[in-house]
Amino acid sequence: ANNHENPVLAGLNPDQYRAVTHSGGPLLISAGPGTGKTRTLTCRIAWLLQSEAAVPEQILAVTFTHKAADQMKQRLAGLMGPDAVLPEARTFHSFCFSLLREIKNAADHGIADEQDRRALLAEAADRVRAGGTKVSDRIETLMDRVANAKQRILGPDDDLEPIAGESAPLFSRIYSAYQDLLDIERLWDYEDLICQTVMHLESDSVLCETLCKRLPFVFIDEYQDLNYAQYRLVRQLCPADGKICVIGDPDQSIYGFRGSDPAYFQCFETDFPGAETICLRQNYRSTQTILSAAGQVLGPKNGTRHSEPVFSGISGTPYLHLIRAADQRGEAVAVGKTIEQMVGGMGFDFHDFDKAARFSGDGAHRSFADFAVLFRTRAQAEVFAGVFQDAGIPCRLVSKAHAWEAAGIAEPVSALKILEGCAASRDLLRVLGVLFPDFPQKDMADLRAWGRRRGLSVNGLLAEAHRTGVESLSSGASQSLARFVHQLTDLETSTRTDPAPEKLEKIFQWLGPFLPQASEQTKETIAELRRMAGAFGTDIRGFTETLALCSDADFCKDGSEKVSLLTLHAAKGLEFPVVFVAGCENGLIPYHRAEINPADIEEERRLFYVGMTRAMSELFLCSARTRKVHGQTRQQQPSPFVAEIAADLKKQAGPNFARKSRQVQLQLFSK
Numbered sequence: 001a002n003n004h005e006n007p008v009l010a011g012l013n014p015d016q017y018r019a020v021t022h023s024g025g026p027l028l029i030s031a032g033p034g035t036g037k038t039r040t041l042t043c044r045i046a047w048l049l050q051s052e053a054a055v056p057e058q059i060l061a062v063t064f065t066h067k068a069a070d071q072m073k074q075r076l077a078g079l080m081g082p083d084a085v086l087p088e089a090r091t092f093h094s095f096c097f098s099l100l101r102e103i104k105n106a107a108d109h110g111i112a113d114e115q116d117r118r119a120l121l122a123e124a125a126d127r128v129r130a131g132g133t134k135v136s137d138r139i140e141t142l143m144d145r146v147a148n149a150k151q152r153i154l155g156p157d158d159d160l161e162p163i164a165g166e167s168a169p170l171f172s173r174i175y176s177a178y179q180d181l182l183d184i185e186r187l188w189d190y191e192d193l194i195c196q197t198v199m200h201l202e203s204d205s206v207l208c209e210t211l212c213k214r215l216p217f218v219f220i221d222e223y224q225d226l227n228y229a230q231y232r233l234v235r236q237l238c239p240a241d242g243k244i245c246v247i248g249d250p251d252q253s254i255y256g257f258r259g260s261d262p263a264y265f266q267c268f269e270t271d272f273p274g275a276e277t278i279c280l281r282q283n284y285r286s287t288q289t290i291l292s293a294a295g296q297v298l299g300p301k302n303g304t305r306h307s308e309p310v311f312s313g314i315s316g317t318p319y320l321h322l323i324r325a326a327d328q329r330g331e332a333v334a335v336g337k338t339i340e341q342m343v344g345g346m347g348f349d350f351h352d353f354d355k356a357a358r359f360s361g362d363g364a365h366r367s368f369a370d371f372a373v374l375f376r377t378r379a380q381a382e383v384f385a386g387v388f389q390d391a392g393i394p395c396r397l398v399s400k401a402h403a404w405e406a407a408g409i410a411e412p413v414s415a416l417k418i419l420e421g422c423a424a425s426r427d428l429l430r431v432l433g434v435l436f437p438d439f440p441q442k443d444m445a446d447l448r449a450w451g452r453r454r455g456l457s458v459n460g461l462l463a464e465a466h467r468t469g470v471e472s473l474s475s476g477a478s479q480s481l482a483r484f485v486h487q488l489t490d491l492e493t494s495t496r497t498d499p500a501p502e503k504l505e506k507i508f509q510w511l512g513p514f515l516p517q518a519s520e521q522t523k524e525t526i527a528e529l530r531r532m533a534g535a536f537g538t539d540i541r542g543f544t545e546t547l548a549l550c551s552d553a554d555f556c557k558d559g560s561e562k563v564s565l566l567t568l569h570a571a572k573g574l575e576f577p578v579v580f581v582a583g584c585e586n587g588l589i590p591y592h593r594a595e596i597n598p599a600d601i602e603e604e605r606r607l608f609y610v611g612m613t614r615a616m617s618e619l620f621l622c623s624a625r626t627r628k629v630h631g632q633t634r635q636q637q638p639s640p641f642v643a644e645i646a647a648d649l650k651k652q653a654g655p656n657f658a659r660k661s662r663q664v665q666l667q668l669f670s671k
C-alpha cells in the first residue's frame with residue numbers, strides 16, 4: 001500500500017517509521033518528551049495487526065494509568081477503524097489482577113483500597129498486641145513498609161531487615177497477620193497484585209511458558225518508571241529474545257519514591273541482548289523556546305541529562321511567562337484572569353497588565369480544555385479550585401481521595417459490589433450504616449468477627465446469617481439485618497440481567513432517600529460514574545475493578561470543556577496548549593521533605609522538567625511571595641530551578657499584574 005495513504009504509516013518521520021515497521025525481537029525506543037513515543041508505539045501495534053504479523057489476542061500493551069490505556073485504545077480505534085478487534089491495553093495492576101484471579105481461581109477477590117488497608121493493618125497490629133507485644137509503629141509507617149516489602153517481592157517470612165531494620169521480627173508478625181486478614185476478606189492490596197503474580201510466575205515455569213506463548217507481543221510505555229516488582233514481572237512475561245517493545249525517557253523518571261528505578265531502562269539492552277535501540281529527536285509538541293528552557297533545567301550545567309536533547313520545528317512566543325503574585329490566592333486569581341483573557345480571545349499582554357494589547361503568542365482562540373494548572377502538592381490545588389469556582393471558570397480537580405470514595409457515591413458502589421458478590425466486609429458495613437444509621441457499632445463489629453471466624457465472604461455471611469441468625473446480635477440489629485437481606489434479594493432478582501448503568505440506577509433509587517444531599521461535585525462524579533458504567537455493559541466486575549484501580553490521572557477526562565487541575569505526577573504523558581506550573585517556589589519545587597538527599601533533588605528536577613514539557617504553546621511559571629503552610633504564613637523564595645533558565649527565555653509579568661491581580665475581580669465568566 002502507498003505509505004502516504006495508509007493511516008498507520010502516514011506522517012511518520014524516518015526513525016518513527018523504522019520503529020513502527022521493525023520486524024523481529026526486542027525493541028527499545030528511548031527519546032525525550034513529545035517525540036511521538038506513545039504515538040509510535042500505537043502505530044506499531046496497528047502495523048502488526050494490519051500486516052497480520054499478530055492477532056489482537058496475542059498483544060499486551062501495558063501503561064501506567066487507565067487514562068493512558070484508554071487513550072491508546074482510542075488512538076488504535078482511530079487507526080484501525082471502529083469495527084476492528086483491538087488488543088488489550090491495560091495497566092500493570094489491572095493486567096495482574098485478571099491474571100491472578102485466573103491463576104488462583106479466585107473470581108470473588110477484590111482490591112483493598114486505602115481505607116481497607118489502614119483498617120486491616122490496624123487490626124493486624126492489634127492482634128500482635130493481643131499476644132502481649134508492644135507495637136508503637138504508626139499505621140503510616142506500617143503501610144509504607146508493607147508496600148515497600150511487596151515492591152521488593154518480600155513475603156512475611158523473608159528477611160525484612162532491609163525494610164524494617166531492628167524491628168524486622170515484629171514487623172514480620174504484623175505483616176503476616178495483615179496477609180491473613182486480607183485472605184479472609186478475599187482482598188488483595190495494590191502491591192499484592194504484582195508481587196503475587198511474580199511469585200506465581202517464578203515458581204511455575206509451565207504457567208510462565210503458557211503465558212509467553214499466549215501473549216508473545218508485549219508493549220510497555222513509560223518503561224523508565226518501572227519498579228523492581230514490575231521489572232521482575234516483565235522478565236517473566238518476556239523471554240530474552242521475545243517480541244518486547246518498550247518506550248521511555250530516563251529524564252522523565254519521577255516515581256523513585258515509589259520504588260521506580262531508571263536503571264531497569266538502562267539495562268534493557270543487557271537483559272534483552274540483540275535489542276534494537278531507536279532514538280527519536282524531533283519534538284512535535286512544544287515550541288523550541290519551551291524545550292530550550294526545559295533543557296536548561298536538566299543540564300548541561302547540571303550534567304544530569306540522560307537522553308539526547310530534542311529539537312522542535314514549532315516556533316511561537318520566544319519566552320516563558322513568569323507570574324509572581326503576592327500570595328497563594330493572588331497566584332490563583334492571576335492564573336484565572338489570564339485564562340479568562342485568553343479564552344475571551346481579547347488578546348492580552350501579560351507583561352503590562354493595563355495594556356490590552358495582543359500578546360505575542362499565536363493569538364489562537366482558546367477553550368477551557370486547552371489549559372492545565374500543575375501543582376506539586378494537592379493542597380495548592382484547592383486554592384485554585386475555590387478561586388476558579390467563584391469566577392465561574394469550569395475546572396476539573398484531581399481530588400484528594402478517590403472521587404468514588406466520597407460519601408453519597410461510595411455506598412452505592414459498595415452495594416453494587418455486594419450485588420455482584422465481590423464485596424469486602426467494609427462494603428457491607430458501609431451500606432448497613434446508610435440504611436440503618438442506628439445499627440450499633442458493637443453489632444457491626446460482632447457481625448464482622450462472626451463472619452471472619454467462619455471464613456465467610458460478605459455474601460456468604462449474609463446468606464449464613466439469614467439461615468442461622470447471629471447469636472450475639474441485639475434484636476434491633478438482627479431485624480435490620482433481616483430487612484437488609486430481604487431488600488437485597490429483591491433487588492438481586494429484579495436486576496439480574498441488567499447492564500451496569502441500569503443496576504446502578506436501581507441502587508441509587510434504593511439508597512437515594514438515605515444518602516446525604518448531593519453537592520455539585522458529587523452530582524458530577526455520579527454523572528461520570530454513569531458514563532463509565534455505560535462502557536462496561538453487563539461486565540459489572542470489570543466496572544468495579546476499574547473503579548478500584550483508578551488513579552489520579554484518570555480523573556482528567558478528555559473532551560470536556562474544563563481547565564485541568566492536576567499534580568505534576570498525574571500530568572505525565574499528557575499535553576496541553578497552555579500550561580501553568582503553580583508554586584515555583586523553593587520548598588515546593590523542589591519539594592522539601594524531612595530528609596532531602598541529592599537523588600531526591602534530581603527527581604524533583606525531572607518532575608519539573610516533565611511539567612514544563614507538557615506545554616505546547618505557552619508556559620507560565622507562577623509563584624507567590626507568601627504562602628500559608630500548615631497555618632503559618634511563610635515568605636517564599638523563587639524556585640532555584642527557575643533561576644537556572646536563561647534570562648532571555650523568560651519574561652516577568654509587569655508589576656501591575658501582581659498588584660492588580662489581587663484586587664481585580666474575575667469578571668468575564670462570573671455568574
Ligand code: ATP
Pocket residue numbers: 011012013016031032033034035036037038039040249252283284285572573574575
Ligand atoms: P511524552 O514523553 O511526554 O510521553 P511522547 O514521546 O510519548 O511524549 P506523543 O504523546 O506520542 O509523545 O506525541 C506528542 C505529540 O506529537 C502528539 O500530539 C503526537 O500526535 C504528535 N506527533 C508525534 N509524531 C508526529 C509526527 N510524525 N508528525 C506529527 N505529529 C506527531
Ligand code: MG
Pocket residue numbers: 037038039573
Ligand atoms: Mg508518551
